[in-house]
Amino acid sequence: MTEATLPIAIPDVIRTEHLVKRFGAVTALRDVSMHLVKGEVLGLVGDNGAGKSTLIKILTGFMQPGGGEISVNGEEVKLRSVSYARSLGIETVYQDLALVNELSVYHNVFLNRELRYSPLPFLNNRKMREQARDHLMKMGVNIPSVDLEVAKLSGGQRQSIAIARAVYTDAKILLLDEPLAAMGAKEATLILELIHNLKAMGEVSIIMIAHNYAQVLEICDRVNLLQHGTITFDKPVAETSLDELNELVMREYRVGTTKTSMKS
Amino acid sequence: MAETILSNAPMPETELPPEPVRKGFWSRLGRIFLRQREASILVVAIVLVIYFQLSSSNFLTQFNILTLFEFISATAIIAAGEVMLLICGEIDISVGQVFALAPFIMYLVNQAGFSLWVGIVAALLVSSVVGLLNGIVTVWFKIPSLITTLGTQFLLNGITLTISMGEPVLTPSEGQINQIMGVNPYSEIVWAIAxxxxxxxxxxxxxxxxxxxxxxxxxxxxxxxxxxxxxxKMGNFMLTSVLAGLAGILEAFRITSISPLAGGTTIMFAAVAGAVIGGTALSGGIGTVVGAFLGVLALSILNDGFTLLGVSAYTYDIILGAAILIAMILNVRLRIWREAGRQ
Structure with a gap:
């Protein structure tokens, strides 16, 4: 609450100005100006094809915008590659893409940053196991054992581990592309709880793409609605409601259908 | 909630996927054996040894065991590399030709006046270059490794036939080296285990x-x-090729002659079959080197036992084919069950 009353003190970790992205004749992003405040969870909603994924891909360094500016931590940057974006602390967690099923949980957490008994080339499994366990515990990720192969865990548990790993690798800005898609109620609760814990720790800022407005209202601080390549709605969740969000989308849908019916 | 103890703690209700209540003894035993493919293939090997010993008392003689070692060693060395490649999602079917080429490189370098050690190192270097070539073509040009190595296998075969002029040669002799590299009847199996x-x-x-x-x-x-x-991927292609070259060199020392027709697809298929029977998935991600060794061991026992019993080589192929099919079906089922266990 104090955040809202202090206008300047809380810096933006990400700010975009008039982002444009076209694919041939198709305009994916028309004019996107948005911002992410440090420590907040921003829900990004919108219909399929509204440009959510394009925006995420640009912020993650996977795609370059056709125009507009991006600032990270107050400095204007060109997110020219995924690894450069990552070096700035921006990390995207994709569902099911991130983890290696055949490796144990702790080997996944330490993938490509394995600890060794240097100067020997051998893995220090004991230390990795302990640190992975401590880290997951700290974040409130609950799994039976870090020794388990990831294949044996549920979708929600794997998603939690993927998010926890991103945080462990010093990600400061997490982009979650539909972290709750295709998940049962219990599984979704796991993820929501984890995001809640992250918020409480206040180290990371999160942009979360979601379809379920109830979940967005439950976990996010602020909602942005993306329609036809531009942000048409930006409110703290406290100032909006499920009805309002539904109404906005329904209105778009009605306009869309009348347009097409007039054409035909 | 955040401070719940991770291990050995009673799981909160939101966590645990409903565990199927009490599995039967046999299904549980089956699961253990499916998880520990090495254990099951070892059991198969032991059963085969018992069977062949009962059918022919010649099986567990020193002479036959040495023969068995000959069957196992070179194939097991190639399988060790092949497993690494299969685990990272690739395959190398040119190993049999590297196996044939490497001893000729050693021979030619030796003929040029260098010591046999230099020859061996040169042969292994050439092998690693072949692996690098396989890797580069596969990775950079995005060609499936089956096709890449199909190409290099013909290429290498042609090179071997050209530089040897199609004639076998005698393996050079340089005292102790020959003993270490394969003349001593135990040296090759020691290499294979190492x-x-x-x-x-x-x-x-x-x-x-x-x-x-x-x-x-x-x-x-x-x-x-x-x-x-x-x-x-490139590293594992190189490892596989170097091991195939090493196997070829060891065989050349053991047999004391170098044939341009050695190796070929027979030894390559034996190595891949051993790896697959030992639990390696062709789809990648799964497999162990010990499993591949035991797979090669089981196949070698089968091969040797049949020879001893006078069973036709054709029968051996029938059984080998069936064993590969069963192993592959098990691999696929295993994967499906693991994925089902996740939900």
Missing amino acids: VMLVVQVILSFTRWGKHTVATGGNQLGASEAGVNINRV
């Missing part, structure tokens, strides 16, 4: 091993995490 142990340690206890599994298990995820999957 290679197995070293490669298994690489697979289980080094970054390289974990990155190999990650590359085969989830290529996209591994590269997202920053694993250099191209380097992993």
